[in-house]
Amino acid sequence: MTAQISEKLLFEGEKHAMCTNPLGDYGALGGELPRFASNCTALWRGYVGTWEIISDRLYLVELSGELESGQEADLETVFPGYGERVFAHWYSGTIRLPQGKMLEYIHMGYGSTYERDLLLEFKKGVLTSRRVKVNGVAEDENASEGYSVGAMTVFSRENRERGDQS
Amino acid sequence: MIYLYWYLGIGVVILVVMYASHKLSSKSESDGLKGLLDAVNPERKKLTYRLINNILVPLLGAVLVLFVWPAALYMKIKDMRERGPGGAFEEKVFKVAKGDLLLRQTIEQIECSEIIEDPLGVVPALPFGHLNKCWTDLLAQLQAGDELWSFRSRWDGNLGRSEIRCGYVLVRDGSPDAYVLTETIPVEKADKE
Numbered sequence: 001m002t003a004q005i006s007e008k009l010l011f012e013g014e015k016h017a018m019c020t021n022p023l024g025d026y027g028a029l030g031g032e033l034p035r036f037a038s039n040c041t042a043l044w045r046g047y048v049g050t051w052e053i054i055s056d057r058l059y060l061v062e063l064s065g066e067l068e069s070g071q072e073a074d075l076e077t078v079f080p081g082y083g084e085r086v087f088a089h090w091y092s093g094t095i096r097l098p099q100g101k102m103l104e105y106i107h108m109g110y111g112s113t114y115e116r117d118l119l120l121e122f123k124k125g126v127l128t129s130r131r132v133k134v135n136g137v138a139e140d141e142n143a144s145e146g147y148s149v150g151a152m153t154v155f156s157r158e159n160r161e162r163g164d165q166s
Numbered sequence: 167m168i169y170l171y172w173y174l175g176i177g178v179v180i181l182v183v184m185y186a187s188h189k190l191s192s193k194s195e196s197d198g199l200k201g202l203l204d205a206v207n208p209e210r211k212k213l214t215y216r217l218i219n220n221i222l223v224p225l226l227g228a229v230l231v232l233f234v235w236p237a238a239l240y241m242k243i244k245d246m247r248e249r250g251p252g253g254a255f256e257e258k259v260f261k262v263a264k265g266d267l268l269l270r271q272t273i274e275q276i277e278c279s280e281i282i283e284d285p286l287g288v289v290p291a292l293p294f295g296h297l298n299k300c301w302t303d304l305l306a307q308l309q310a311g312d313e314l315w316s317f318r319s320r321w322d323g324n325l326g327r328s329e330i331r332c333g334y335v336l337v338r339d340g341s342p343d344a345y346v347l348t349e350t351i352p353v354e355k356a357d358k359e
Contacts, residue, residue: 026296087288
């Protein structure tokens, strides 16, 4: 298992790493998602989405991935007719935006901890509350700032088709 | 004293049978699974962990089976009953229970309450928005006499994550059947609400 590449969120003029996958909830509620190809161990879901909050509403504004068929996937692929922006009305839950220096690196999922988490609560795609959770202060002055992934294995297309990895 | 010998004798037989059954049915860890488990618990690589896990715990287990074999037998039978015919645990499938039904509603009432409004207009002007197909698929299954109800169920899934599931379900002859989900809420969050 490997730490996962985050989603991206544009919020209040800043770009944040977002350690939540609202598109996964779309699939869990019955929405049809194409079969994304996993190109590396740090991106098992096979895509990276860019999200934006405008007037307290969560929108998916960009999607970048590759399908198992080899076709490039974007927003239009998943939401035909909505290639520019999609209102994430299906999403209810907490979005986590890690902030500050890294406290502990966990080589799995979004498990690494950071000095703070900005937690945004959504109800059916609408931001209802926010809070900051303080996790501690990094003792190491040289600790890395912001979300990062330590290492990954990249699969070549040929090996992926054979079921191997390189 | 003879009763004790009989008791321990039966324990030995049960221990041998259970050990053989375990050896026949268990699979060794694949490299992939081993890597995953090692990542979750780095302690697994340590000698002390391996000694405890691979020697001490099985030894204590064997002693326990020998002396309290009625309990071990009960647990084994319970385990076998929980497994499917193929010997593997059956994946749980979510179903709406009768007790989870909230309110009977008409198609019009549901469609009216599930229209998604968005100032930027980037959602279909249809009930359930981008999830409209789930709704039309449910409607396609409706037969004469069927009812539609809203529901709220607790779901303890296969991965140990409990959540509250809300949506609408088709009720046929008094029994909940096909459904659409509108929301899933982790249980710890639902408790706060």
